[in-house]
Amino acid sequence: MPPKTTRDRLQADILAAGDENLPYIQGIGKGDIQDEFVFSFIHTKVPEGKIEIHVMPQDASSYPRDNSFLVYTDADVPHQIGRILNDATASTTGMCVADLLKTLTRRLLVVLDSTGEVEEGDENNYDLTITNENEDIYSSEASDNIDTYNGFESDDDSDFDLLHKSPNTMPTKISDTSLRRIRQDFRAVRNAGFRVSKLCGIDHVSDYNIITVSLKISKLGLSNDTQMAWDLQGSSHLILLIRYPGDYVTFEDALRTPTEEIHLEFRLRKCSRYRPVIAEAIAAFSPTGTGTYREGPTLNLNNAENSSEGDQLLTFGIGSSLELLLRKDFLTMMKLRKTKNVSWEDAKITQSQIIMGRYDTTPISLSNPKPNPARAANIDQPPILVDDHLLNEHSVSLPLIAMQFALHYLMRCANYCMICHEKMVVNFEALKPYVCSKPLCLFQYMNLGLGPSIDHEIINQQYVVDLLISFFYASLHQSGSHGPRLREFPRGLDLRVPHVRSQHNAANLKDHTVANFGTLVDPIEIEIEWSHSEVRIIDKSLADRTGLGVGEWVVIHTQHNEEAAGRGVDIFHHALIESRLYSTLKIHIVSRHPVPMELAAYEKIQCWNWANTGLTIGRLMPCDQSLDDINNKIEEAFSLKLLIHMLPSVEEMRSYLMDNRCQQLATWKRIPPVAMRLLRWIIASNRSFIIQLNESHTDKQQTLDEMGGRGLGQSQELISGVKGWMQFRFAQGSPEKEALFRDALLEVSNPHRTILAWQ
Known part of the structure; x- marks a missing residue:
C-alpha cells in the first residue's frame, strides 16, 4: 500500500x-x-x-x-x-x-x-559563501550568486513562516546589499572566535528574525569553583540570542537611530549545544522568558520529540542581571563609547549621569583610554576575551560587539552591582556577584526576582539550601541574655506576620497564652468544621477586622485532648481564605505543626483523620502585622520562627519542582507569599559559596544533568572517619569576612600565621 x-x-x-x-x-x-x-x-x-x-x-x-x-x-x-x-x-x-x-x-x-x-582547523578561517541552490557548491560558477544565502549556520524552521504565510508562499528575499552586509558581520563574528548561527528569518522578510552567537564555556578559563558559583558547566555553550523584530540592524543603523526606536532584544543562555532548536529560542523571547522549551499550541511541537532534556536552552545564575544590562544599557553605552572614545566603565558612568539629569551641569571626569585598554589590563587572558571590536576603524559588526560586551561583564561580574551595574569599590573579589550599598538595588535584588533563582537553587543545591535555612532558624534562638544571634533581620520585604509575643511579655485579658510557646495577641474566637473546611467567627462583630478578606493568609490555633493525640497538644494551622460569606470563611489549610515544635508530635498530626474530627473551638490570627513595625529583636525573632514554619521541607519543594519542570514555587499554593519572600531573602542574602562534598542516597539517583555538575570531583576533599555525616565546604566566605581575615593575616609577622586556617 x-x-x-x-x-x-x-x-x-x-x-x-x-x-x-x-x-x-x-x-x-x-x-x-x-x-x-x-x-x-x-x-x-x-x-x-x-x-x-x-x-x-x-x-x-x-x-x-x-x-x-x-x-x-x-x-x-x-x-x-x-x-x-x-x-x-x-x-x-x-x-x-x-x-x-x-x-x-x-x-x-x-x-x-x-x-x-x-x-x-581553525574555524575562524571559515569563509561565508553565497551559492545558487541549483549549482554544485564546488563549481566555479557558484562563487558569488545572491539567489540563495547560506553563508552562516542555519536552523531555519518553515513552521514559523507558515504561521503568517500560506504554505505555497515563497519567502520574500532581502536586497543583495543587505545580504552582503549580513555576511560581512557574521564573518567578523567567526573570525573573532565565536560561532554564529541563523535560527530563523534574517535572509528573507520574516516576523521572526533570530540569530545566536555562542562560545564554549571551557574557553573562558574559569576555575571549577567559579563555574559552580556562576551556574556554568565547561561542557556547555554560552549563547547570546539576538532577535530583530524588523529589518536587520547594522552598527551604523544603531548609531544614527535613537535608542528607543531600536527594537533589538537580547537573551543570554547556556545550552549543551552551540545552537538551540527554534522552539527553545522562541520560548526565550516569550513573555515568561524562562529560557526552557515549553510546548506551545501555535507551533504544535511536542516537548519530548523536539527537545531532549540535555539540549535545553537554560537560564543561569547571573544571566538575568546581564540580560537586564543588555536590554537597558547596551546600545546607549555602545554609542557613548564610540562617540567619546571611552571604556565601557566610563560609558556607564556617563549614562548614569545623563539619567540623573546632571550631564549638562556637573563636570564629567572621564578617562581617554589607549587603544584596546582591556588587552593591556588582561594580558594573560586569551584574545577572545580581551579583543575589542569596537576599536575597529573599518566595518563594525553589531552582533560581535554585543557578544564581547556580554563577555566583558560576565568575566567581571563580581566587580559590578547586579542591579545598577556600576563598579563597586571592594577590597576583596567575591566568587558570587552581589549588589551595591544603594537601598533601591538591594530592594530590587530581593523583591523583583533579579537575584538567584530560588527554584534552581533548590533543584541543584537541595542540601545547601536546607543548610542555609537551618543556619537561619538556629540564629533566631536566644544566646543567653544577648537575644537572638541573627546579625541582620529581613527588612523592607513587607513580611506580614500574626500578632504573637513570646512568654517574656505579659498577656492582656483578650490575649491567649499557649503553654511552652507564647501569647496570641487579641485572637478571634472561631468554630472549625473540618469536614467542610469552614470557619465561623463566634463574635460576628469581629468579622470586619482587617486581614480577613478572600486571598488573605491566616494562622489558626487549636488545642486537642489526649484522646486525639495521646496527650494534650497545641497546633497551628496555616490557611488561605478561599471564599467568605460574612462571618463564615471557606479556608484551605496548607500546613500544620505543633507548638512547641517536636518531631514526634509533628509526624503524628500529619497522620490524623481531620475530616472525621468534630467541631473544634479555636483562635484565628490574621497576618496583619508588619515585621518592620516590631522594634524588639526578641519578638521579631519569635515572629520569624513562626513564619518559617509555614515553609514545606526542602525535599517537598524539590519534589514539587521535579514533578513538572514548568511549575514554579512562587505559584505553588502550598507556600504563602510571605514565606516565599523570606525564603528568597535567606538564599539571596547568603554571600558565601558553599559546596556539598558528599552525596546522599537520593543524590546518587539523580542524573548529572539534574545535578548540573555540582559537587562532582569533590570526593578527595572529604574528611575521613565521619561516615554518616553530610559534609560541606566553604569555597569562599562572605567577602567582608574574607577581607577581615586577610587583613588580620597581614598584620601577623610569624611564619605560621594561623593554626586554624590556610590561605
Missing part, C-alpha cells in the same frame, strides 16, 4: 534508506525531533573514524518537491566538513532521502580526497 501522506512517504524513504547498503553510511535511525533522522558517516580520514550527522526536513508536508533538509552535527568537525553540512539546506530542495545521502557522501568524499586527512 502506498504512503497516505507526504510525511508517511518521508518515513518510508528513511526506512528504505536504512535497508539499502549505502557506502560510507551506517546506522540510519530516528532522531530526537519529529521527522529528524540520524546516520553515521564512516571514513578513515575523519576524526575518530566517523561523524554522527543529523538531518531535519524543513517542510515535511511538502516532501519531496518543496522540502529541503537542515543537516548538522553536534561533533567538533573541521570547517571544510561543517561548510558542506551548512550548505545543504540550500542545495537539497526537492531531493528524496536516498538522493540526499548520496549527494552528501559525494561532496564529503570530494573534500576528503582533495585535501587528504582533515585536521582540526
Whole structure:
C-alpha cells in the first residue's frame, strides 16, 4: 500500500534508506525531533573514524518537491566538513532521502580526497559563501550568486513562516546589499572566535528574525569553583540570542537611530549545544522568558520529540542581571563609547549621569583610554576575551560587539552591582556577584526576582539550601541574655506576620497564652468544621477586622485532648481564605505543626483523620502585622520562627519542582507569599559559596544533568572517619569576612600565621 501522506512517504524513504547498503553510511535511525533522522558517516580520514550527522526536513508536508533538509552535527568537525553540512539546506530542495545521502557522501568524499586527512582547523578561517541552490557548491560558477544565502549556520524552521504565510508562499528575499552586509558581520563574528548561527528569518522578510552567537564555556578559563558559583558547566555553550523584530540592524543603523526606536532584544543562555532548536529560542523571547522549551499550541511541537532534556536552552545564575544590562544599557553605552572614545566603565558612568539629569551641569571626569585598554589590563587572558571590536576603524559588526560586551561583564561580574551595574569599590573579589550599598538595588535584588533563582537553587543545591535555612532558624534562638544571634533581620520585604509575643511579655485579658510557646495577641474566637473546611467567627462583630478578606493568609490555633493525640497538644494551622460569606470563611489549610515544635508530635498530626474530627473551638490570627513595625529583636525573632514554619521541607519543594519542570514555587499554593519572600531573602542574602562534598542516597539517583555538575570531583576533599555525616565546604566566605581575615593575616609577622586556617 502506498504512503497516505507526504510525511508517511518521508518515513518510508528513511526506512528504505536504512535497508539499502549505502557506502560510507551506517546506522540510519530516528532522531530526537519529529521527522529528524540520524546516520553515521564512516571514513578513515575523519576524526575518530566517523561523524554522527543529523538531518531535519524543513517542510515535511511538502516532501519531496518543496522540502529541503537542515543537516548538522553536534561533533567538533573541521570547517571544510561543517561548510558542506551548512550548505545543504540550500542545495537539497526537492531531493528524496536516498538522493540526499548520496549527494552528501559525494561532496564529503570530494573534500576528503582533495585535501587528504582533515585536521582540526581553525574555524575562524571559515569563509561565508553565497551559492545558487541549483549549482554544485564546488563549481566555479557558484562563487558569488545572491539567489540563495547560506553563508552562516542555519536552523531555519518553515513552521514559523507558515504561521503568517500560506504554505505555497515563497519567502520574500532581502536586497543583495543587505545580504552582503549580513555576511560581512557574521564573518567578523567567526573570525573573532565565536560561532554564529541563523535560527530563523534574517535572509528573507520574516516576523521572526533570530540569530545566536555562542562560545564554549571551557574557553573562558574559569576555575571549577567559579563555574559552580556562576551556574556554568565547561561542557556547555554560552549563547547570546539576538532577535530583530524588523529589518536587520547594522552598527551604523544603531548609531544614527535613537535608542528607543531600536527594537533589538537580547537573551543570554547556556545550552549543551552551540545552537538551540527554534522552539527553545522562541520560548526565550516569550513573555515568561524562562529560557526552557515549553510546548506551545501555535507551533504544535511536542516537548519530548523536539527537545531532549540535555539540549535545553537554560537560564543561569547571573544571566538575568546581564540580560537586564543588555536590554537597558547596551546600545546607549555602545554609542557613548564610540562617540567619546571611552571604556565601557566610563560609558556607564556617563549614562548614569545623563539619567540623573546632571550631564549638562556637573563636570564629567572621564578617562581617554589607549587603544584596546582591556588587552593591556588582561594580558594573560586569551584574545577572545580581551579583543575589542569596537576599536575597529573599518566595518563594525553589531552582533560581535554585543557578544564581547556580554563577555566583558560576565568575566567581571563580581566587580559590578547586579542591579545598577556600576563598579563597586571592594577590597576583596567575591566568587558570587552581589549588589551595591544603594537601598533601591538591594530592594530590587530581593523583591523583583533579579537575584538567584530560588527554584534552581533548590533543584541543584537541595542540601545547601536546607543548610542555609537551618543556619537561619538556629540564629533566631536566644544566646543567653544577648537575644537572638541573627546579625541582620529581613527588612523592607513587607513580611506580614500574626500578632504573637513570646512568654517574656505579659498577656492582656483578650490575649491567649499557649503553654511552652507564647501569647496570641487579641485572637478571634472561631468554630472549625473540618469536614467542610469552614470557619465561623463566634463574635460576628469581629468579622470586619482587617486581614480577613478572600486571598488573605491566616494562622489558626487549636488545642486537642489526649484522646486525639495521646496527650494534650497545641497546633497551628496555616490557611488561605478561599471564599467568605460574612462571618463564615471557606479556608484551605496548607500546613500544620505543633507548638512547641517536636518531631514526634509533628509526624503524628500529619497522620490524623481531620475530616472525621468534630467541631473544634479555636483562635484565628490574621497576618496583619508588619515585621518592620516590631522594634524588639526578641519578638521579631519569635515572629520569624513562626513564619518559617509555614515553609514545606526542602525535599517537598524539590519534589514539587521535579514533578513538572514548568511549575514554579512562587505559584505553588502550598507556600504563602510571605514565606516565599523570606525564603528568597535567606538564599539571596547568603554571600558565601558553599559546596556539598558528599552525596546522599537520593543524590546518587539523580542524573548529572539534574545535578548540573555540582559537587562532582569533590570526593578527595572529604574528611575521613565521619561516615554518616553530610559534609560541606566553604569555597569562599562572605567577602567582608574574607577581607577581615586577610587583613588580620597581614598584620601577623610569624611564619605560621594561623593554626586554624590556610590561605
